[in-house]
Amino acid sequence: MTIETENQKSVKGRIVAAAWQLFYEKGYNGTTVDDIIDLSGTSKGSFYYYFNTKDELLNTLSMILDDNYEILKEKMDPDMNSYDKLLYLNYEAHSMIEEKINIDLLASLYSTQLVAQGHRSLLDQNRTYYKLISSVIDEGQKRGEILDEVPVSELVRYYSMCERALVSDWCLNKGEYSLREYSKKCMPVMLEHFKR
Known part of the structure; x- marks a missing residue:
């Protein structure tokens, strides 16, 4: 570059x-x-x-989220169990969303992604988010910490679906509870099946 x-x-x-x-x-x-x-x-x-226009900035949410994932990748303890890394990333990402992204704007952006024709930036597999989650799951399978009977791509899809579900539900409930704390409680249950 x-x-x-x-x-x-x-x-x-x-x-x-x-x-x-x-x-x-x-x-x-x-x-x-x-x-x-x-x-x-x-x-x-x-x-x-x-x-x-200012409106075009609304399509940059994935950039903001990926910048945060770059920071989390650097801060994350490389020796941490891979399953715990996934929980760490989820908690920290949802903390950032709760603290720094306006919930009404977030809800609006999620809804536009549902009806968007063509490219959906939040689902772009080239994002830092997907690369990081894939590498953590791949590492976890190699270390014997995450089930290896299911392909990495399938686990990444499930993980990201769980994250989106938690954010969507938080938006639907107008942020009446803490996203980070709800994620901390729910995500281990959602991922339990894939833990060795």
Whole structure:
């Protein structure tokens, strides 16, 4: 990757991170393009180089989530049991969602993914999320910590389905309970069958 590409990624990443912080703090409608430019420390030209409108930023949720997974990957103890790693990733990701993503915006985005024609960014198998979960499950099968009778791809699909179910239910209930604590209670039950 060239330095120019790294800089471009950095500028786009700053714009996206600033936008989602503002969406959480001020709401989507209360956030202006100028607010995003100010907080990201970029220029109007840079903003419009990457995005035609503020609405296009709504499609960047998977980027925000994947940035968080990159951080979690670095923080995660490599010697931890692979089954526990899956629970750790779930708890930490759902903590971030609860603390930093506006629930009404999240619910709206989930619903648009259901009716979207063509590409669904949350299901993109090239995302950091899917690569990380796949590697943890693969490692767990090799270590004898996770059942190996079921293919990695099938376990990844089940795991991600469980995560989406927990987030969807939280959104349906308007966040009246803690997503992280509910996930901490439910996810071990949902994954128990795959534990060695």
